[in-house]
Amino acid sequence: MNKLKILMIFTLLWMICIGSVIAGETRESVLGPGDTLKIFVYGQPDLTTETRVSESGAITFPLLGEILVDGLTPSAAERKIVNLLKSRDILRNPQVNILTSSLQSQMxxxxxxxxxxxxxxxxxxxxxxxxxxxxxxxxxxxxxxxxxxxxxxxxxxxxxxxxxxxxxxxxxxxxxxxxxxxxxxxxRAPRFYIYGEVQRPGTYRLERNMTVIQALSVGGGLTQRGTERGLRIQRRDAEGNLQIITVKSSDLVEPDDVVYIKESLF
Incomplete structure (x- = not known):
């Protein structure tokens, strides 16, 4: 059951991860402080620059000075630079491309x-x-x-x-x-403890709705001296006080329970 559960989880994660790679090209992050950008202007090598988004959300671009890009996608930032270059009569038909070489703001x-x-x-x-x-x-x-x-x-x-x-x-x-x-x-997965007259005393993963008899099976079963009569569990209540409870084999085990298997007197 444990192996099947892990396989199901990893299968889902693998399928979603593959889907994310396929769709990744259509997704864009928004820019923010700490991001490093490489900005290329076609045919204008003097305007090509690498810049970092400041804490105030702005970049510095040649001839334009500071430009606020915080919260914009790279595509939106490209359009903003294009419009500024046009409106200030710096270039007539600029073509701007932005590459995000490092995204530190979205983590x-x-x-x-x-x-x-x-x-x-x-x-x-x-x-x-x-x-x-x-x-x-x-x-x-x-x-x-x-x-x-x-x-x-x-x-x-x-x-x-x-x-x-x-x-x-x-x-x-x-x-x-x-x-x-x-x-x-x-x-971390919840645990339970089992000791006394069992084959493999120790700490084990607690599965959902695990009963005392199932916990005993995980521990390898009884030793030749063990008995299922008088099964006990040490359990802490809501106030943290330790209680010793006599249980049946069909009772459920709770996280951090300590299951104790007694020695048979006969």
Whole structure:
């Protein structure tokens, strides 16, 4: 089940990543502070320049001085320069091309259980799964829940997306488009602990709706001295107090539970 789940997630990310590459040529990011631009004017090598968008959102261009480009796409910035060159009688029919050699203003951070944590550029519209694919996908020990934290002025909005459920249902309405300065955090998969008279005591991934008997199976089953009678779980309540609960084999295991298997007296 675990392998199937991981395969489903990686299949979705691969398909979306391929689709993004195909559509990438039609997408344009908006310009912002820190971006480095190479501007070419056909037939006018003296006007060809490399410039950086300042903190105020402007670039410096020969004969035109400062030009505000913050929030414009490269195509829109090209048209603005063309219109300025025409309106100031500098060139009659200028042809301007802008290449974005470095986009630093549109970045998103990815942390947690992904293959490559870091900051990634947003080139045009990018969805949550686009960015996860760019980060190498979710690690096997990663969980199904992805948290998206977004700044809105002095406030922060938090969205939790269940990636596995999104894949199973085929409903991509939760595959949100990311924005500059968003933070994506991939939770580690929940764990449970099992010890006592089991073949392989230790820490294991907690699957959804896992029962005590399933947890016992993950631990390799009982030893010759073990018994299913008197199964106990150590669990912390909402206040953090440790409780010892007697459970049945059909009861559900919760995150961070410690399952204890007693030794048979007979």
């Amino acid at each position: 998103v951070s990815v942390l947690g259980s992904v293959r490559n944590q870091g900051r990634y550029p947003i080139e045009g519209k990018r969805s949550l799964t686009d960015i996860l694919a760019m980060a190498g996908g979710i690690l096997p020990e990663g969980g199904d829940l992805v948290t998206l934290i977004r700044s809105g002025g002095n406030k922060f909005a938090k969205e939790v997306i269940d990636v596995l459920e999104m894949v199973r249902s085929g409903d991509l309405t939760r595959n949100l488009n990311v924005r500059s300065d968003d933070l994506i955090y991939v939770e």
